[in-house]
Amino acid sequence: MSVKNSFKTFNPFKNSYNEVKYIPDTITEIEKKVILATEAAKILSKKSYADISNFLLEIKSRMISNKEQIKEVYLSETGLEKSRFEVEFKRTIYQLSHFSDFILSENWENKHETVEHFNGKKLTKKKVGLGPILVLGASNFPLAYSTIGGDSVAALSAKCPVILKAHPYHTGTSLEVYKSIYTAINNCGLPRGTFTHVIDSGHENATFLTQHEEIKGIGFTGSQTGGEAIINLVKSRRDEVPVFAEMGSLNPVFILDLKKTSIAYLAESLAHSVCNDRGQFCTKPGAIFIPNNVIGNMLSIELKNNIIQYKTGPMLHPSLRENFETKTSSIKNIIGDLLVFESEKKAEFHVSNKVVIIAENEFNKVELLRKEIFGPYTTIVMYENDPINNLDLFDGQLTCSIFSEKINEEIQKEPIYHLAIQKAGRIVVNDVPTGVSVSKNMHHGGPYPASSDSRFTAVGSDSIYRFLRDVTIQQYLN
Amino acid sequence: MSVKNSFKTFNPFKNSYNEVKYIPDTITEIEKKVILATEAAKILSKKSYADISNFLLEIKSRMISNKEQIKEVYLSETGLEKSRFEVEFKRTIYQLSHFSDFILSENWENKHETVEHFNGKKLTKKKVGLGPILVLGASNFPLAYSTIGGDSVAALSAKCPVILKAHPYHTGTSLEVYKSIYTAINNCGLPRGTFTHVIDSGHENATFLTQHEEIKGIGFTGSQTGGEAIINLVKSRRDEVPVFAEMGSLNPVFILDLKKTSIAYLAESLAHSVCNDRGQFCTKPGAIFIPNNVIGNMLSIELKNNIIQYKTGPMLHPSLRENFETKTSSIKNIIGDLLVFESEKKAEFHVSNKVVIIAENEFNKVELLRKEIFGPYTTIVMYENDPINNLDLFDGQLTCSIFSEKINEEIQKEPIYHLAIQKAGRIVVNDVPTGVSVSKNMHHGGPYPASSDSRFTAVGSDSIYRFLRDVTIQQYLN
Numbered sequence: 001m002s003v004k005n006s007f008k009t010f011n012p013f014k015n016s017y018n019e020v021k022y023i024p025d026t027i028t029e030i031e032k033k034v035i036l037a038t039e040a041a042k043i044l045s046k047k048s049y050a051d052i053s054n055f056l057l058e059i060k061s062r063m064i065s066n067k068e069q070i071k072e073v074y075l076s077e078t079g080l081e082k083s084r085f086e087v088e089f090k091r092t093i094y095q096l097s098h099f100s101d102f103i104l105s106e107n108w109e110n111k112h113e114t115v116e117h118f119n120g121k122k123l124t125k126k127k128v129g130l131g132p133i134l135v136l137g138a139s140n141f142p143l144a145y146s147t148i149g150g151d152s153v154a155a156l157s158a159k160c161p162v163i164l165k166a167h168p169y170h171t172g173t174s175l176e177v178y179k180s181i182y183t184a185i186n187n188c189g190l191p192r193g194t195f196t197h198v199i200d201s202g203h204e205n206a207t208f209l210t211q212h213e214e215i216k217g218i219g220f221t222g223s224q225t226g227g228e229a230i231i232n233l234v235k236s237r238r239d240e241v242p243v244f245a246e247m248g249s250l251n252p253v254f255i256l257d258l259k260k261t262s263i264a265y266l267a268e269s270l271a272h273s274v275c276n277d278r279g280q281f282c283t284k285p286g287a288i289f290i291p292n293n294v295i296g297n298m299l300s301i302e303l304k305n306n307i308i309q310y311k312t313g314p315m316l317h318p319s320l321r322e323n324f325e326t327k328t329s330s331i332k333n334i335i336g337d338l339l340v341f342e343s344e345k346k347a348e349f350h351v352s353n354k355v356v357i358i359a360e361n362e363f364n365k366v367e368l369l370r371k372e373i374f375g376p377y378t379t380i381v382m383y384e385n386d387p388i389n390n391l392d393l394f395d396g397q398l399t400c401s402i403f404s405e406k407i408n409e410e411i412q413k414e415p416i417y418h419l420a421i422q423k424a425g426r427i428v429v430n431d432v433p434t435g436v437s438v439s440k441n442m443h444h445g446g447p448y449p450a451s452s453d454s455r456f457t458a459v460g461s462d463s464i465y466r467f468l469r470d471v472t473i474q475q476y477l478n
Numbered sequence: 479m480s481v482k483n484s485f486k487t488f489n490p491f492k493n494s495y496n497e498v499k500y501i502p503d504t505i506t507e508i509e510k511k512v513i514l515a516t517e518a519a520k521i522l523s524k525k526s527y528a529d530i531s532n533f534l535l536e537i538k539s540r541m542i543s544n545k546e547q548i549k550e551v552y553l554s555e556t557g558l559e560k561s562r563f564e565v566e567f568k569r570t571i572y573q574l575s576h577f578s579d580f581i582l583s584e585n586w587e588n589k590h591e592t593v594e595h596f597n598g599k600k601l602t603k604k605k606v607g608l609g610p611i612l613v614l615g616a617s618n619f620p621l622a623y624s625t626i627g628g629d630s631v632a633a634l635s636a637k638c639p640v641i642l643k644a645h646p647y648h649t650g651t652s653l654e655v656y657k658s659i660y661t662a663i664n665n666c667g668l669p670r671g672t673f674t675h676v677i678d679s680g681h682e683n684a685t686f687l688t689q690h691e692e693i694k695g696i697g698f699t700g701s702q703t704g705g706e707a708i709i710n711l712v713k714s715r716r717d718e719v720p721v722f723a724e725m726g727s728l729n730p731v732f733i734l735d736l737k738k739t740s741i742a743y744l745a746e747s748l749a750h751s752v753c754n755d756r757g758q759f760c761t762k763p764g765a766i767f768i769p770n771n772v773i774g775n776m777l778s779i780e781l782k783n784n785i786i787q788y789k790t791g792p793m794l795h796p797s798l799r800e801n802f803e804t805k806t807s808s809i810k811n812i813i814g815d816l817l818v819f820e821s822e823k824k825a826e827f828h829v830s831n832k833v834v835i836i837a838e839n840e841f842n843k844v845e846l847l848r849k850e851i852f853g854p855y856t857t858i859v860m861y862e863n864d865p866i867n868n869l870d871l872f873d874g875q876l877t878c879s880i881f882s883e884k885i886n887e888e889i890q891k892e893p894i895y896h897l898a899i900q901k902a903g904r905i906v907v908n909d910v911p912t913g914v915s916v917s918k919n920m921h922h923g924g925p926y927p928a929s930s931d932s933r934f935t936a937v938g939s940d941s942i943y944r945f946l947r948d949v950t951i952q953q954y955l956n
Contacts, residue, residue: 131900469903
C-alpha cells in the first residue's frame with residue numbers, strides 16, 4: 001500500500017498554510033469505502049423515508065452541537081468571514097430540514113410510489129435510488145455545497161449512499177462536518193457506508209472514483225474546466241452513469257429602463273451582488289447591460305464607484321486568486337487600462353474588486369468577457385437600443401436578470417424575456433441573481449455550459465430527481 | 479451539392495428488393511431542415527398545450543385516412559404480417575391519443591407550471607422544451623417507434639420540433655406516415671419545421687445530425703451496438719445534450735415454483751413471447767430459468783416443443799437475419815449441437831426458431847448467452863436451488879419477470895424480487911415481458927445497458943420528461 005504525501009490547508013486571511021497535516025486516502029482505503037457504500041445501498045433501499053428523514057435531522061442536531069468546532073476550522077481555511085459562516089451554516093442546516101420535511105410530505109407521498117390499474121393489471125411505479133453517489137466538495141461553499149451540502153442531502157434523501165471527496169483546501173472543515181454525520185449514522189443505526197469521506201491533495205482519488213463501476217452517479221459544483229474534466233472521465237467509463245455538473249455562468253443582467261430614483265438602490269444591490277464574499281458565487285452577475293443614456297450613465301458611474309469602494313479581501317484559495325489575476329490582466333491587455341477600474345487592496349494578498357465599462361459593440365468583440373470570471377469582477381456594458389442581440393450571443397446560463405420599472409405582466413411580453421427562458425435556468429425579475437433560495441420551485445441549473453444536464457436542478461427539493469430512477473412493478477390484480 | 483446514390487428497400491416476404499428508389503438527403507438539404515426546426519422551436523414554445531393536443535389528433539385523423547397506403551408499403555418493407563400491422567397501427571394512433579389527452583389533463587396542468595410564494599417572492603417553475611430533437615427510426619417498430627412513434631410524439635408534446643431520420647429499410651413506410659404529419663402541420667397552421675424528414679441509406683446523415691449544435695436532444699431505440707455508436711457521437715460534441723437510447727436487454731424470466739396444471743399455459747405464453755413476429759422485440763425473454771425438477775423438466779420440454787413448432791418467417795431485414803444466424807451459430811460452436819433445438823423453416827430465407835436447454839452452471843460459463851440475441855431465440859436454464867445468483871451476474875435490464883404460484887405479497891418478500899428492482903426497469907409478476915402497455919405508470923428503460931439513462935422511460939406519458947427542462951421565473955409579488 002503506497003503511502004501518499006501529506007498536505008496542509010491554507011489560511012487566506014493569514015496568507016499562510018495551516019499547521020495540521022492531512023494524508024490522502026490510498027486506493028486500497030477507497031476500495032473499502034466503496035464496498036461499504038455498495039452494502040449500504042442495499043440496506044438503505046429498505047429503509048423508510050421516515051428513517052431517512054430522522055437521519056437528516058440527527059445530522060442537523062449534531063452539526064448544531066458541533067457548530068463552534070466547525071466554525072473554527074472554516075474560518076481558518078476559507079478566507080470567508082464569520083458573518084458568511086453564519087449565513088452558510090444556517091443554509092446548510094436548513095437544507096437538511098428542507099429535505100427532511102420534503103420526503104415526509106404529502107407531495108412526496110403522492111409521487112414516490114403510485115398505482116395505476118390498466119387493462120386488468122396493476123402497475124406500481126416507484127422511485128428507487130441509483131446507488132452509491134460520488135459528491136465532489138465545492139470550493140466556494142465549504143459547507144452548503146460540500147460535505148453535507150445540497151448534493152449529499154439530495155442523494156441521501158434518495159436513499160443513495162454518499163462517497164464525499166473533500167475539496168483539498170477545505171479538508172479540515174470537511175472532516176469536522178463529517179464527524180457530525182458519522183455520529184448521526186451511529187445514533188440512527190444506519191450502515192457505516194451510508195456516508196464515507198475521502199481525502200486527497202489532488203485529482204487522483206476523484207479520478208479513480210469517477211471510473212469505479214459501483215459509483216452510480218456523480219454530483220459536482222465548480223468551474224466549467226473542472227466540470228468538463230469530470231464529465232470527460234465519466235465519458236470514458238464502459239457504462240453510462242449520470243453526472244450532474246453545475247458549472248460556469250456569466251449571469252447577465254439587463255436593465256431595460258430605469259428612473260433616476262432607482263439609481264442608488266440598483267448601484268448598491270448590484271455592487272453587493274458582484275463583490276460580496278469576493279464575488280465567489282456561481283450566480284455572480286458577470287455582465288450588466290445598462291442603457292447608454294443620461295440616467296444609464298449615472299447608474300454605471302455610481303455602480304462602478306460602489307464596486308471599487310467595496311471592501312476587499314482574500315479569495316478562497318491561492319489558485320483562484322491566481323486565476324482571477326491572470327484573467328483580469330488579459331482583459332486589461334485586450335481592452336486597455338483606461339476602461340478597467342479597480343479598488344485599492346487592504347492587503348497585498350487580497351484581490352481588488354474590478355469593473356470594466358465598455359460600449360456594446362466593443363464588448364461583443366472580446367470573447368473573454370462573455371465567459372465567467374470567478375471573483376469580484378463585472379463588465380458594465382452600455383447598450384444603444386435593445387440589448388437582446390447581446391443575450392443571443394451567450395451560451396446557456398444559470399440565471400438571466402431583467403430590471404424594468406414596468407409591471408411583471410408587461411415585462412413578460414418583452415422579447416428578451418422569452419429569449420432569456422431559452423438561454424437560462426432561472427429568470428430573475430427586478431432582483432440580483434445571487435442568493436438562491438432553497439425551495440420547491442427553485443431551479444438552479446440551465447442549458448450547457450451552465451450545467452451538464454438542463455433537465456435537473458442542483459438546489460431545492462427537485463434536486464432529488466438527479467439520483468432517482470423509476471421502476472414499474474407489473475402484477476395481475478389479486 | 480453532391481448527389482448521393484439512390485437505394486431501394488427490401489421485401490423480406492419476397493426476399494428481394496422493392497422497385498422504388500430513394501435518394502438520401504444531402505447535407506445542404508439537412509441544414510435547411512435544421513434551420514426550419516430551429517425557427518419552429520421558437521414558434522412552438524408559444525403555442526398552448528391545447529394547440530399541440532389538436533395537432534396530435536389531426537395527425538391521428540390523417541393516419542387513419544391514409545391507413546391503406548401506409549399498410550401497403552409497411553407490408554412490402556418489413557416482413558411483418560397484416561395482423562401485426564393492425565396491432566402496431568392501433569398502438570401508434572393510441573400513442574397520439576394518449577399524449578393528446580395527457581397534455582390536456584389536470585395532472586399535467588398541475589405539473590407543467592407551478593407557483594410558490596417564498597420569502598416575499600413568487601417562484602414560477604415551468605417546463606419548456608429542449609429544442610429540436612433528432613429521432614432515429616427503429617427497425618423493429620416501423621410505426622410505433624419510428625416516424626410518429628413514441629419518441630416523436632413525446633418530443634412534439636414537449637413542444638419540441640422533431641427531425642426524423644427514417645430507418646433505411648423502412649423509408650417508404652416512413653415517407654407514407656410523414657405525408658399524414660405534413661398534412662396535419664398545414665391543417666393546424668404550424669410551422670413547416672415542426673416535423674422534418676431525413677432519408678439516408680447509411681449512417682452519414684445521422685452522424686451529421688448528432689453533431690449539429692442546433693439539435694438539443696436525441697431519441698434512439700435499437701441495439702446496444704447502435705445505441706453506443708450514437709452515444710459516442712454525442713460524447714464528441716463540444717456541448718452536452720441528452721440522448722435517450724433504449725438498447726439491448728436479455729429480459730430474464732424466473733420461474734420460482736410451478737404446479738403441473740400451469741405447464742401448458744406457461745409453455746404456450748412463453749413460446750409466443752419468444753417467437754411472435756420472429757422475436758424481434760426489445761422485451762423478448764432471452765433466458766428462462768426453470769427449476770430442475772420433474773415438473774420443471776416437463777415445462778422445459780413442452781416450451782422447447784412449442785418454440786420449435788412455432789411458425790417461422792423472415793426477419794425485418796437481411797442484416798438482422800445475418801446477425802441472428804451468426805450469433806446462434808457461435809452458440810452452437812461453443813456449447814455443441816446437442817443442446818440446440820430448432821424449427822424447420824417454411825422457406826430458405828426464413829429464420830428457424832431456436833432454443834437451448836442448458837444447466838445453470840454451464841450457462842454461466844458462456845458470456846454470449848447473457849447478451850441479447852435479437853430474433854426468435856431463448857435459452858432455457860435449468861437451475862438447482864435458487865436462481866438469484868444468476869440474476870446477480872446480469873447487466874441492467876429492461877425487464878425481469880418472476881413467475882410463482884404464491885400471492886403477490888409473498889412474491890414481494892422474495893430476495894430475487896428485490897434484486898430484480900436493482901437490475902431492471904420493470905418487474906413483471908406472473909406475465910411475459912413482451913407487450914409494453916402505453917400508460918402513465920409504464921416504465922420502459924432501465925440501468926445501462928438497457929438504456930443510456932435509467933431515470934427516463936421510452937414509453938408512456940412520463941417519456942415526455944426526456945425532452946423538457948425546468949425554468950424558474952423569480953419575481954416580486956406585485
